[in-house]
Amino acid sequence: MSHQLILHHYPRSPFSEKVRAILGFKGLHWNSVIIPTVMPKPDVISLTGGYRRTPLLQIGADIYCDTALIADVLERLAPTPTLYPAESAGVARIQAQWADFTLFWTVITYCFQPAGVQSVFGNQPPEQIKAFIADRAAFRGNAPRMHVPEAVGALRLYLQQLEAQLADGRPWLLGRSTSIADFSVYHGIWFVQGATAVAGILEAHPHLVAWMERVRALGHGTSETMESGAAVALAAASTPASTEGEDFLDLHGLARGERVTVAPTDYGIDPVEGELVLSRPNEVAVRRVDARAGEVVVHFPRLGFQVRKVE
Numbered sequence: 001m002s003h004q005l006i007l008h009h010y011p012r013s014p015f016s017e018k019v020r021a022i023l024g025f026k027g028l029h030w031n032s033v034i035i036p037t038v039m040p041k042p043d044v045i046s047l048t049g050g051y052r053r054t055p056l057l058q059i060g061a062d063i064y065c066d067t068a069l070i071a072d073v074l075e076r077l078a079p080t081p082t083l084y085p086a087e088s089a090g091v092a093r094i095q096a097q098w099a100d101f102t103l104f105w106t107v108i109t110y111c112f113q114p115a116g117v118q119s120v121f122g123n124q125p126p127e128q129i130k131a132f133i134a135d136r137a138a139f140r141g142n143a144p145r146m147h148v149p150e151a152v153g154a155l156r157l158y159l160q161q162l163e164a165q166l167a168d169g170r171p172w173l174l175g176r177s178t179s180i181a182d183f184s185v186y187h188g189i190w191f192v193q194g195a196t197a198v199a200g201i202l203e204a205h206p207h208l209v210a211w212m213e214r215v216r217a218l219g220h221g222t223s224e225t226m227e228s229g230a231a232v233a234l235a236a237a238s239t240p241a242s243t244e245g246e247d248f249l250d251l252h253g254l255a256r257g258e259r260v261t262v263a264p265t266d267y268g269i270d271p272v273e274g275e276l277v278l279s280r281p282n283e284v285a286v287r288r289v290d291a292r293a294g295e296v297v298v299h300f301p302r303l304g305f306q307v308r309k310v311e
C-alpha cells in the first residue's frame with residue numbers, strides 16, 4: 001500500500017485506541033502525531049478548519065474525521081482482513097454505532113464518578129485536571145448529561161449483555177470473524193480497564209475479559225513518530241485526491257462546489273466551512289484552503305454530521 005497514513009491522536013483517547021487496534025488488525029504501518037488533549041490545537045485546526053475531535057487520519061492533503069469514516073477508509077485501502085465480514089453484515093455497523101455513542105457516554109460518566117476520576121487522571125497535576133474538566137464542559141455544550149447512578153446501572157446491564165453475547169465461546173462479538181463491532185466495543189471497555197479504581201466492575205465477566213485480551217493481542221501495527229508541524233507541512237506539499245467524476249448524491253439541494261459548513265450534530269459541534277466536493281451515501285467532504293496546510297479536503301461520515309449551505 002503506497003499511502004502514508006498519519007494518525008493524529010493521544011495515548012489515553014478511547015476513539016484513538018479504536019483506530020490503533022484496527023491498524024494492528026490490518027497489520028498497517030503508520031505515522032503517529034501526538035496532539036494536545038485540550039484546546040488550543042493549532043495544527044489540528046489548520047488541517048481541519050475547525051473540527052477538534054480526536055482522532056484524525058491524514059493521507060497527504062486529505063483529512064478524515066471520525067472513526068466511523070476512518071474505519072471505512074482503512075478498509076478501502078487494506079481490505080484484508082475485513083472489518084465487515086459477510087457473517088455479520090449490517091449488524092456489525094449497528095452494534096458499532098451503539099458502542100461509539102451509547103456505550104461510550106455510559107463509560108465516560110461511569111469512569112468520571114468521584115471514586116474513579118483520580119485513577120483516570122493518574123498523577124497529572126491539579127491545574128491540568130482543572131483545565132481538562134473546563135475544556136470538556138465547553139466541548140460537550142448542551143449535549144444531554146447522564147448521571148452516575150444511571151451510568152452504573154446501564155454499564156452493569158451492558159456488560160451482562162456483552163458477556164451473554166460471548167458466552168457460547170465464540171472468539172469475536174458477532175461470531176467467528178472479527179468485525180468493526182469488536183473495535184467499537186473494545187475502546188469503551190479499554191477505558192474502564194484504565195480507570196483502575198472502578199474497573200472491578202469487569203471482573204464478573206470472564207468471557208468479556210478474555211475477548212478484551214484477544215483484541216489487545218492484535219496490537220497497534222507498526223508506527224513511527226512525526227511532529228505535528230511536519231504533518232501540516234506534508235499536507236501543504238501534497239495535492240488532495242481527485243473527486244472529479246464521482247457520483248454526487250444531492251440530499252440538500254446543493255450542487256458540487258457550493259459553500260457549506262459541516263458539523264457534528266451531537267457534541268464538539270464546531271463547523272468546518274468549505275466547498276462541497278464529495279457527497280456519497282456515507283461520506284461528505286469539503287475543500288478548503290488554509291494559510292499553513294494549503295489546499296486540503298476534509299472528509300466526514302454522513303451519519304452524525306449536518307451539512308448547511310453558507311448563505
Ligand SMILES: N[C@@H](CCC(=O)N[C@@H](CS)C(=O)NCC(=O)O)C(=O)O
Nearest residue numbers: 013014015037052053054066067068
Ligand atoms: N464519533 C467520534 C467521537 C470522537 C471523540 O469523542 N473523541 C474524544 C476523545 S476519545 C474527543 O474528541 N475528545 C475531545 C478532544 O480530544 O479534543 C469518532 O468516532 O471519532
